[in-house]
Amino acid sequence: MTQANPQDELHNLAMSEAARPLLEKVVRHIRDNCDPALAEYEELGRNREERFAFAPGQLEIIEDLKAKAKAAGLWNFFLPDAETGEGLSNLDYAYIAFELGKNPLAPQSMNCAAPDTGNMEVLERVGTREQKEQWLKPLLNGEIRSAFAMTEPDVASSDARNIGTRAVLENGEWVINGEKYYISGAGDPRCKIMIVMVKTSPDAEPFRQQSQILVPIDWPGVEILGPMNVFGHDDAPHGHMHIRFTDVRVPEENILWGEGRGFEISQLRLGPGRIHHCMRSIGAAEKALDLMIHRGLTREAFGKKIIDLGKNMETISRSRIEIDAMRLMVLKAAKAMDVLGNKEARIWVSKAKAMVPEKCCKIIDDAMQMHGATGISQWSELPEMYMKQRTLRFADGPDEVHHHVIARAERQAFENSNDRQAAIRTRGRRG
Amino acid sequence: MTQANPQDELHNLAMSEAARPLLEKVVRHIRDNCDPALAEYEELGRNREERFAFAPGQLEIIEDLKAKAKAAGLWNFFLPDAETGEGLSNLDYAYIAFELGKNPLAPQSMNCAAPDTGNMEVLERVGTREQKEQWLKPLLNGEIRSAFAMTEPDVASSDARNIGTRAVLENGEWVINGEKYYISGAGDPRCKIMIVMVKTSPDAEPFRQQSQILVPIDWPGVEILGPMNVFGHDDAPHGHMHIRFTDVRVPEENILWGEGRGFEISQLRLGPGRIHHCMRSIGAAEKALDLMIHRGLTREAFGKKIIDLGKNMETISRSRIEIDAMRLMVLKAAKAMDVLGNKEARIWVSKAKAMVPEKCCKIIDDAMQMHGATGISQWSELPEMYMKQRTLRFADGPDEVHHHVIARAERQAFENSNDRQAAIRTRGRRG
Amino acid sequence: MTQANPQDELHNLAMSEAARPLLEKVVRHIRDNCDPALAEYEELGRNREERFAFAPGQLEIIEDLKAKAKAAGLWNFFLPDAETGEGLSNLDYAYIAFELGKNPLAPQSMNCAAPDTGNMEVLERVGTREQKEQWLKPLLNGEIRSAFAMTEPDVASSDARNIGTRAVLENGEWVINGEKYYISGAGDPRCKIMIVMVKTSPDAEPFRQQSQILVPIDWPGVEILGPMNVFGHDDAPHGHMHIRFTDVRVPEENILWGEGRGFEISQLRLGPGRIHHCMRSIGAAEKALDLMIHRGLTREAFGKKIIDLGKNMETISRSRIEIDAMRLMVLKAAKAMDVLGNKEARIWVSKAKAMVPEKCCKIIDDAMQMHGATGISQWSELPEMYMKQRTLRFADGPDEVHHHVIARAERQAFENSNDRQAAIRTRGRRG
C-alpha cells in the first residue's frame, strides 16, 4: 500500500466549503423536526401484535417529516445529478451520514435510507428508461420503498460465486428459484420492489455468472417466510425477511444492465453503503462513550464516583482514541472513493468495514459493563446499539472476508514493489 | 496466595466414589426424561401474550418430570442432611451442576433450581422452626417457588453498604420501603416468598447494617412494576422483576437469623451459587465449541470447509484450552469450599466468577462469528447463550468487584509474607 | 472532544506544496548517501570493548554525511527561522520524520537528531543571547551534541511534581544535587551540554516549582555512573546514562527562561518530539509488516507458504489497518499543533503517544512470531525494533499517564457540553 504523494488531495479530509450549508440544514432538520418526533413514534410502535405494519399515526409522523425535509430542500441529496453526474462527494456525504445516524427517523425523512439509497443509485446508473420510470421515480418521490436480496441461508454468500438462487430464461421470462434471508426492509408494508441477486450463467467465468433482477415483492411465487431475528428481535416493521422464490417468473427486461453483470453492480453499490454504515457506527460509539462518562459521573461505589474506579478512565481514553482513529479511516476511505474511484478505493473501504463494527462492539460492551445490570436493560440504549453493531460484523461481508481482501492486496503490493523487497536487508549470517 | 502443601486434599479434584451413582442417575434422568420433553415445553411457551403465566400444558410437563425425578430418588440432593450436616460436597455437586446446565428443565425437575436452592439452604441453616414450617417445607416439596431480592436500581448494590431499601421496626413489624430490580424468578406465578435484603441498622458498622427479611410476594405494599429486560427480552415466565416496596409491613419474626446479619447470610449463599452458575457457563461454552466445529465442518466458502479458513482452527484450540482451564479453576474453587470452608474459599470463588463468564462470552461470540448471520438468528442457540452469559458478568457482583477482591487478597498475602518479599532480590545499582 | 468544523483546515492532512521539494531531497539524501554508508558504519562499531567512544572511521563517515547534507541544503531544517518564526509546519515535518526513521544515520547527518532538536528549539525560543552563543551555535553547527536530563530513578518522574533533584541558589550559583537516569545521548563523547530539570521552588504552586538549568557534562560534581541498559543492551556509544549530581555549582545565569518555568518549557518541547518519535515508530511497524510478508512468502511448512497458514493473512490485514490508522492519528496531531498550537493540541499528541508504541510492539511481536526462532535472533532486525518500541511506552511519559490526560480532557469536555449531556436520553422507567 504505497502511500500516494503526501501532498496530494487524497490526504485532505476536510469537508468541501460548498457542502457545508447542506450539513447545517441537515443538523437543523434533525434537531428541530426529527428529535422531537421520535419519542411519540417509538411509543406508538411498542408491543405491536401485528408486527409488519405501522401503528396508526406512525406513517403520519414520517410523512410530516418528509414534507418538512422537502420544504427545506433536503431531499435525495445523496444522489448525483442525473445529467451532470455532479453531486455530493463521498467525503461530504460521510460527514452528513455521521449526523443522519443520530436519529433513526432522520434518513428516511430525507429519503436517504438504506437500502433505498443503494437501489436508487443502481437504478440511476444502470437502469433502462422503463425501469427508471416504473421504479426509480416512485422511490425518488418517497412513495415506495425497496429491498436488496443477496444473502442466502444455505451458502456463504459473501463469496458471490456461492450464490445459489437460480434464474433461467424461458420464453422471455426469468424463472427464479431459491431462498434468501436477512433481506432488510422487506417487512415494511411500503416495500414494493426487490433487486435480487441470482445466478444466471453457471458456465461463465466465476464473477460473470451472477445477474441482478427486479422482482416486485408481491409477485407470484415470492413467499415471505417470516422475519429473521437478531438476538431474538424481529426489527419490525422494517424487518430482515426470509424469502423463498418458487418459479417466480418476471419479464426478461427486468434484468439490470445485462446478464452476468450482477457482481459488477454489487461493486458499484457497496462502497458508499459501507461508508455510511461505518459513520453511523462511529456515531453509536460516540454515544456509548458519552453514556459511559455520564454513568461514571453519576453513580458511586466504594466511596468514589464509578468513573474514578479501576480501569474506567483508561477505558474512556482507549475508546476516545479508537473512535478518532476510526473516523479518520472512514473519512479516508470516502476520500479515496472520490479521488480514486470505487474500484481502486475498495481496499480502503474494506479497511473501514473490517475495523469499525468490531471496535464499536468493544466500546459499547465496555459501556454496558460500566452500567452494571442497567446496561443490559430496557432503561439503556446500549443493548440495541450492541445488537445492531454486532450484526454489522456480518452485513456486506463478514470481517474475515474484508481482512482477506486487505491482506491479499497488501501481499500483492509487496510482490509488485521492488523497493519494498529490496529494503528487506538480509543480515549476513556468520559462517 | 501461597499454595497449600501440594500433596494435600485441596489438589484432588476427582469426584468422590460415593457420589458417582448419583451423577449417573442425574445423567440418565436428563437424557431419558428431560431431553424428550423440552421441545414441546418450549413450543407451548412461544409468543405468549400473557407473559407471566404458564401456557396450558407446561406445568403438567414440569410436574411429570418432578414425579419421575422423585421416583428415581433425585430430589433435593443439593441439601445437606438436616441432622448430620452430611451431604454432597461442593466438588461433587459441581460435576452434577455441569450436567444440570445442559437442559433448562433439569434443575427444577429435581428441585435444584436457582434461586430456590440458595433460599432453601439459607432457611435450613438459619431459619427458625416456624420459618421452616411455613416456607422451607413447601419449597422442599416443590409446591412453591421463591426469589431473592438484593439488587437495586439506584445504587451500586454489589457493595452491600450501598443497600438503600430501608426496614424500620415499628410496633413489632418491619416497615419496608425501597426498590429492587432484576429479581429473578419473581415473575413465576408459583413464586410465593422473597428473601429481601434491607438496611435495618444504619448506625452499625458497615457490614452489620443489613438484614434479610422474609416477605410474601403478594403482601400489601409489594408492587411488581414489571419485568427488567435482558437485551430486550423479558425471560417470561421466570422473569427478572422490578419491584417497589411501599410501607410493606411484615411481622418482626420474619427477619432471618437476627438484625444486622444480612451480609453474613449473603456470604453463606453466594459461594455455592456462583460455582453452579460457573459450571453451567462452562457447559454453554462447550456447546458453543461444538457448534463452531459443526458449522466449520458443514459449510464451505472459497473452496474450503470454513473450519479450514483463516484463524478458525486456532480459535477452536484457544476455546478448548480456556474451557479446560476454566473447568479446573471452578472445580478447584468447589474443592476449596469443601476443604477450607466458604469463607476461606471466597477468593477462589471470586477467581472462578471473574474468569468464567467473560471468557465464555468470548467463546460464544467467536462461535457466532463463525456462523455468519445465522449465528445471531433464531436458528441458532448462540444469541440466547450469549445474552445469558453477558448477564452473568453482572450477577452476584460485576467482574470488577471480584477482581478487586482477588487483588486485595493477593496484595495482603504479599504484605504478610516475609518469604515473598525477601525473594524480591534488589539488584545492585552501580554507583 | 467536539470535532471542529468539518471543513476547516484541521482536517487537511496533506503536506504543503512548499515542503514537497524538501521531502524529495531528504529521500534522495538518505537513499544515495546514508543507506550505502550504514553497513560499514555498523560493522565498525560491532563488539567494541570501549563502549562509549567511536571506533576509528565512524566519525569520518558521519562527518562525510553531514557535509553532503549541508551541501544539499539539508541542515537544521527542523528549526523555525529565528527572525520570522517561519519554518516547516509540524505536519510537513511529520512526513519527513517518517523518512528519517528509515536509517539510523539519517537524522544526525542533517542535524535533526534527538535530543538535540528539542534542546536547540528550547534554546532558540527561550535562551538568552549568551546561552545561544555558547551552546546553540555549536549545536546548530553540528560541532557538539547535547542531552536532556529529566527522568529520575527514585520517583515517578512522569509527574513533574515528583522531581527530586534539587537546585538551590547560593552566592550566585545553582547548587544541584540529585540523580537522573536514562539520559539518552549522554554517552556520546561529543555530548557537551545537558539541560537538567530540577526543583528550585518547593513552596511554589505544583507546576511552578521546577526549573531547567544548563549543566556542562564535564562540570565538577557531575558523575556518570554508567549506562542504563534496555533489555540488557547499553546502546553505546549513544547510551542512556545514569548520572549523579553532587554539589554541582553552575552560574545563576545558566537557568533557562527563569525560575519556576521548567514545566512550561517541557510543554514546548514535548509535542514535536513525540510526533517525530511516533512517525519513526510507524516506520518501524511498516518494516515489520514487510518482514512478515517476506517471511510468509519465502518459507514453507506443512506443504504451504507460511503466509497462507492459520491466522497469518488476518494478522497482516490487522497490522495494515492499525498502521494506517496510526499514521492518520499522528498526522492529525501534527496538524493540530500547527492549527491550534502546542498547548491546545496536547490531547491529540497524547492520543498519538498512547496509541502508537503499544500497537507497534504488537505488530513487531506478531512479525517475530511469524519468523520462528530466527525472529528473535541476530539475523533479524525485529528484536532491536521491538526493544526500541517497548522503551517508547515509557519515554516522555508512560502510556498510563497519557491515557489519564486524554480521559480527563474527555470527561471535562462532557461536563462542559450541555449538548452532550442533553443527548443522554433518559429512558422512562416504568412505574
Next chain:
Amino acid sequence: MTQANPQDELHNLAMSEAARPLLEKVVRHIRDNCDPALAEYEELGRNREERFAFAPGQLEIIEDLKAKAKAAGLWNFFLPDAETGEGLSNLDYAYIAFELGKNPLAPQSMNCAAPDTGNMEVLERVGTREQKEQWLKPLLNGEIRSAFAMTEPDVASSDARNIGTRAVLENGEWVINGEKYYISGAGDPRCKIMIVMVKTSPDAEPFRQQSQILVPIDWPGVEILGPMNVFGHDDAPHGHMHIRFTDVRVPEENILWGEGRGFEISQLRLGPGRIHHCMRSIGAAEKALDLMIHRGLTREAFGKKIIDLGKNMETISRSRIEIDAMRLMVLKAAKAMDVLGNKEARIWVSKAKAMVPEKCCKIIDDAMQMHGATGISQWSELPEMYMKQRTLRFADGPDEVHHHVIARAERQAFENSNDRQAAIRTRGRRG
C-alpha cells in the same frame, strides 16, 4: 475431548505422599546452598570477553553445589530406576520443577538440567549397552554435558518432515551434512556429545524418515559457527549454537534405536521437557506478579501508591487468575502423562505449551509496564524473564503448531462422537 470419568485418578492433582520428602529436601538445598551461591557466580561471569568458557571460580561453585546435592541424595532423581522403571511420576516432578525454576544453578546442581535430562532419558530407554557406557554414565555422573540438535535455520523444522540435515550410510559410517541452529548448551565447554536429528530415509513414509545419531561435539566436520542470539544476547557460556555438519562421519552404531525412529524418540522426550519448561515459566510469572505488587506498594505518583492507580489492581487479579489456571493445566498435563502415557497425553501437553509461555509473556510485560523505565533496565530481572519466555513461544514447536495439534484432535473427537453431534439441536426453520 470427552472428559474421563470424573472420579478417576486423572483428576487427582495432588502430589504423592511418597514424593513429599524429596520436594522438601530440594527446597532446602536451593534455599541453603544454591541461593547463597548465586550472586557470586553471576558476578564472576559478568562481561567476560571469552564468551564460551567459565570464569575462574565458577566451576568450583557448581561442583561444590553438586557435591552438596549428592550428599543430600538429590542426584538424578528425574530418572526412573533402570531395573524397575519406577521413579518420580510426572506430576510429582512437575511440583519439583516449579522449585527448580527459582534458581538458575539449581537444576545442574542436582543433575537435572536440560537438555541433559532429556538426553539421559533417551539413552536410558533406547541406548545400547555401549552407548550407555560411553555417554550415559558420564552424564549421570555429571562429568560431561550434552546437546540435542534438532532445529534448522533453513526450514520450518517444527514439522519433522522438513528436516534437511542428511545422513547417508557409507561403509559402515553415517555421513552427515547439514546445518542446525539454536542448539542450546552446545556452547558449554563441558558439552561433549550431541544427539542429532537427521533425515536418513527420504523414501520412507513421512514420520519414518528421521533418525537420531550420536555425534561427539569435537568430531571432524562439526563446525560451531557461533552463538545464536536472543534479543541480542548470546546466553554464554551455555549458548544456543549455530552448527554446520560437513561430511561428518560417525560409526554406524551411533544411531539411536534404529533407522527411521527419530520422530518416535522425539515423542518420548518432548512431553516431560515441555512440562518442566512450563512449570518454570509459571514460576517466572509468579515472580513477575510479586515484582509488580512490590513496585506498586513502594512507589508513588499523583499522590497515591502506584498499585492503587488505574487498572493496576485488576492487572494483579488477572495475573493471579491466569497463573492459577496455568498451573492447574500443567499439573493436569503431567498427570495425563502418568495415567495415559506420553502419547495419549500429548494433546494435554500441547495445551499447556500453547497456553503458558504466551500468557507468561503478557504477565511479565504488564509487570515491566508497572515499573516504568526501571522495568526494562538492568536493575530488574524482568527483561531477562521476558526474553526467556518469549523464546519459549518457539522452543519445541511454535504456539501455532500446538494450536493446530489441539484443534485437529478436537475436530476428530467431534467427528467421532455421535453424542456431541446429536446434541447439536437443529432448530426448526420456519417455512
